[in-house]
Amino acid sequence: MQSLRFKALEGLAGVDSTLTEHNGKITEVFGSNVFTGKVVREYLSDEAYKSLMNSVKNGTKLERKMSEQIASGMKAWAMKKGVTHYTHWFQPLTGTTAEKHDSFFTLKGDGTALETFDGDALVQQEPDASSFPNGGLRATFEARGYTAWDPSSPAFILEQAYGKTLCIPTIFVSYTGESLDYKAPLLKALAAMDKAAVDVCNYFDKNVTKVTGTLGWEQEYFLVDEGMANARPDLIMTGRTVVGHAPSKGQQLEDHYFGAIPERAYAYMRDFEVEAYKLGIPLRTRHNEVAPSQFECAPIFEEINIAVDHNSLLMDVMNKVAKRHKLKVLLHEKPFAGINGSGKHNNWSMSTDTGVNLLAPGKTPKTNLMFLTFFVNTIKAVHDYADLMRAAIASPSNDFRLGANEAPPAIISVFTGKYLFDVLQEVKNRVNNKFDEQDEAILKMDLHRHIPELMLDNTDRNRTSPFAFTGNKFEFRAVGSSANCASAMTVLNTIMAKTLVDFKAEVDGLIEKGEKKEIAIMQTLRKYIVDSEKILFEGDGYSEEWEKEAEKRGLANVKTTPKALDAMVTPKATQLYTETGVYNEKELHARHEILLEDYVKKVQIEARVIGDLATNTILPSAISYLNELVANINGLKAIGLGDDSVKAQKQIAAKIAEHINVISENVQAMIEARKVANKLTDSRQKAIDYCEKIKPYFDVIRYHSDKLEFLVDDKKWALPKYRELLFLR
Numbered sequence: 001m002q003s004l005r006f007k008a009l010e011g012l013a014g015v016d017s018t019l020t021e022h023n024g025k026i027t028e029v030f031g032s033n034v035f036t037g038k039v040v041r042e043y044l045s046d047e048a049y050k051s052l053m054n055s056v057k058n059g060t061k062l063e064r065k066m067s068e069q070i071a072s073g074m075k076a077w078a079m080k081k082g083v084t085h086y087t088h089w090f091q092p093l094t095g096t097t098a099e100k101h102d103s104f105f106t107l108k109g110d111g112t113a114l115e116t117f118d119g120d121a122l123v124q125q126e127p128d129a130s131s132f133p134n135g136g137l138r139a140t141f142e143a144r145g146y147t148a149w150d151p152s153s154p155a156f157i158l159e160q161a162y163g164k165t166l167c168i169p170t171i172f173v174s175y176t177g178e179s180l181d182y183k184a185p186l187l188k189a190l191a192a193m194d195k196a197a198v199d200v201c202n203y204f205d206k207n208v209t210k211v212t213g214t215l216g217w218e219q220e221y222f223l224v225d226e227g228m229a230n231a232r233p234d235l236i237m238t239g240r241t242v243v244g245h246a247p248s249k250g251q252q253l254e255d256h257y258f259g260a261i262p263e264r265a266y267a268y269m270r271d272f273e274v275e276a277y278k279l280g281i282p283l284r285t286r287h288n289e290v291a292p293s294q295f296e297c298a299p300i301f302e303e304i305n306i307a308v309d310h311n312s313l314l315m316d317v318m319n320k321v322a323k324r325h326k327l328k329v330l331l332h333e334k335p336f337a338g339i340n341g342s343g344k345h346n347n348w349s350m351s352t353d354t355g356v357n358l359l360a361p362g363k364t365p366k367t368n369l370m371f372l373t374f375f376v377n378t379i380k381a382v383h384d385y386a387d388l389m390r391a392a393i394a395s396p397s398n399d400f401r402l403g404a405n406e407a408p409p410a411i412i413s414v415f416t417g418k419y420l421f422d423v424l425q426e427v428k429n430r431v432n433n434k435f436d437e438q439d440e441a442i443l444k445m446d447l448h449r450h451i452p453e454l455m456l457d458n459t460d461r462n463r464t465s466p467f468a469f470t471g472n473k474f475e476f477r478a479v480g481s482s483a484n485c486a487s488a489m490t491v492l493n494t495i496m497a498k499t500l501v502d503f504k505a506e507v508d509g510l511i512e513k514g515e516k517k518e519i520a521i522m523q524t525l526r527k528y529i530v531d532s533e534k535i536l537f538e539g540d541g542y543s544e545e546w547e548k549e550a551e552k553r554g555l556a557n558v559k560t561t562p563k564a565l566d567a568m569v570t571p572k573a574t575q576l577y578t579e580t581g582v583y584n585e586k587e588l589h590a591r592h593e594i595l596l597e598d599y600v601k602k603v604q605i606e607a608r609v610i611g612d613l614a615t616n617t618i619l620p621s622a623i624s625y626l627n628e629l630v631a632n633i634n635g636l637k638a639i640g641l642g643d644d645s646v647k648a649q650k651q652i653a654a655k656i657a658e659h660i661n662v663i664s665e666n667v668q669a670m671i672e673a674r675k676v677a678n679k680l681t682d683s684r685q686k687a688i689d690y691c692e693k694i695k696p697y698f699d700v701i702r703y704h705s706d707k708l709e710f711l712v713d714d715k716k717w718a719l720p721k722y723r724e725l726l727f728l729r
């Protein structure tokens with residue numbers, strides 16, 4: 001029987017990349033499936049509209065009467081668009097989105113069939129949630145979980161080939177109120193940051209009443225022909241290739257980055273973009289990324305909560321649309337060894353309701369000082385809680401990516417660019433005890449005039465930095481491509497909230513002692529710069545010198561997830577999260593537990609896939625070729641040829657036999673190691689065991705398998721090769 005690999009290779013030629021989707025203006029479709037803007041006005045009474053807007057802006061609870069009206073408006077809108085079902089749409093800790101559809105259809109007591117959707121159904125639902133990760137928060141016998149409407153993220157309609165569903169973004173909490181999803185803590189972190197930042201803004205501008213966190217993510221991904229992906233059980237089961245000999249040509253010619261987009265990928269992009277536009281996801285850019293078959297898309301930045309929802313939604317849409325194009329989209333951080341992995345760089349900033357981006361250098365001395373305040377506080381926050389930033393991006397898949405191929409290392413540092421680095425030094429050197437308001441120069445530092453220099457730093461930005469300032473925002477580059485941005489954003493906004501609260505307390509303290517406000521701010525900023533400057537790093541994050549230097553500076557370099565997660569449950573983290581109200585202690589421990597379990601399960605699945613592939617795919621190919629060689633060697637000898645004539649074949653046969661042995665032994669040893677690890681009851685210890693005792697087998701098995709791939713007759717190799725996966729489309 002022909003192997004799937006060769007069927008897939010044959011099938012490739014028949015792929016049609018014609019573009020059939022919407023080709024008109026984006027504005028014609030943008031937001032057409034979202035209950036927002038004009039349609040909300042159209043379908044709601046003035047009263048309901050006002051109370052909804054108020055709830056969106058200030059997080060106030062909606063009166064029951066209002067939610068009835070809103071539900072009825074939403075239903076009318078959705079039904080006009082052909083929707084039959086609705087669902088609460090949420091983001092449990094599985095890493096994917098969740099939906100459970102209910103129809104509008106109902107039967108009344110007298111048998112009348114009606115379509116209904118009331119306020120209760122809008123506001124709260126009780127999905128049977130026993131099977132979501134909960135880290136011990138709920139026993140299965142009391143597994144009730146609630147989804148509750150988040151009015152700040154608009155409802156939308158998901159279109160599938162056979163129907164349309166009204167989706168209501170919700171948070172997901174346990175019966176006892178603990179959060180079980182990504183969104184609930186994120187909303188709390190954003191509220192904490194808002195309050196703390198407004199208080200600090202008011203030093204400079206009394207009119208500021210709200211500060212919103214903003215996020216612009218960049219989604220990197222790979223595209224592989226579906227037929228070929230189907231012939232790689234590792235890609236299907238784990239999202240990455242666990243074996244694969246390096247292709248002769250990889251990314252060394254640097255010819256893919258920003259190159260002409262291949263027709264098939266382009267058709268796919270256009271198609272998912274249109275779907276995204278309908279959902280109000282403001283995609284703006286698309287391009288080829290560095291690795292062959294790697295691409296990126298990015299939207300215009302949005303309010304964090306919405307941006308997070310949009311990214312989760314887009315990942316779903318990308319998966320679905322890929323099917324139509326007979327493609328498989330890989331969102332894994334490192335689908336292919338040896339070439340670039342995929343990140344989801346999170347561009348983060350904060351902006352005021354007076355229209356000021358707090359991380360953009362201002363035009364006047366006053367706004368400059370405000371910029372400097374938020375800039376330095378961010379650096380201080382990252383310095384003080386670098387371990388939590390590391391934990392926020394920890395996942396088994398991101399572990400493969402960090403530290404190579406333009407992905408930052410595990411050491412958390414901040415890149416400011418030379419100009420601002422010098423400004424910080426200047427503040428440090430000039431703001432001393434004698435510093436007073438006479439020192440005009442420093443208070444009136446004209447950062448705005450230096451924007452060209454800032455921009456230069458920005459374009460020259462450091463690709464090895466996990467957290468880089470890029471002119472008017474920070475780019476958290478360490479976030480992985482498959483991650484839910486909420487993890488990174490919850491941490492960042494929480495640590496920002498806490499740092500700003502402490503900052504304000506210090507400044508107020510100085511003011512109470514009679515210090516002038518600007519001087520008090522400057523002095524506190526100087527202190528913060530001194531306290532946190534060891535986190536600043538402008539050089540090559542991959543270099544050995546940096547590893548050594550970072551160690552000298554006392555910066556952590558935690559390379560693996562199980563240990564990186566320790567940071568979540570330290571007394572310092574507990575204090576941070578309880579003080580800011582983002583997690584209570586129970587929730588924190590549950591989350592830690594969930595992430596450890598997730599680690600174990602994912603590494604366990606990989607180990608199984610590697611064992612399976614080695615045993616029933618790789619070794620049989622090698623043995624079959626070995627049989628041919630042996631037959632040939634015997635045949636040559638039988639016709640009277642001497643040892644010399646079979647020399648090369650004997651060498652090849654010996655090598656193949658050796659690789660077969662090593663693989664087989666290691667698969668066996670890995671299974672034994674798993675049995676030991678599986679008996680451990682402590683999740684942390686189990687995760688560490690999986691990381692340190694089981695994962696090392698992956699590399700050994702892979703090494704020998706890749707050698708076999710090189711030696712064995714190409715026709716006998718069942719798994720599509722890197723050169724095919726990466727270059728044929």
Ligand SMILES: NC(=O)CC[C@H](N)C(=O)O
Pocket residue numbers: 220289290340341342343344401405406407408463477
């Ligand atoms: N050019 C780039 O920004 C590459 C980034 C890289 N793919 C990463 O893993 O983050």
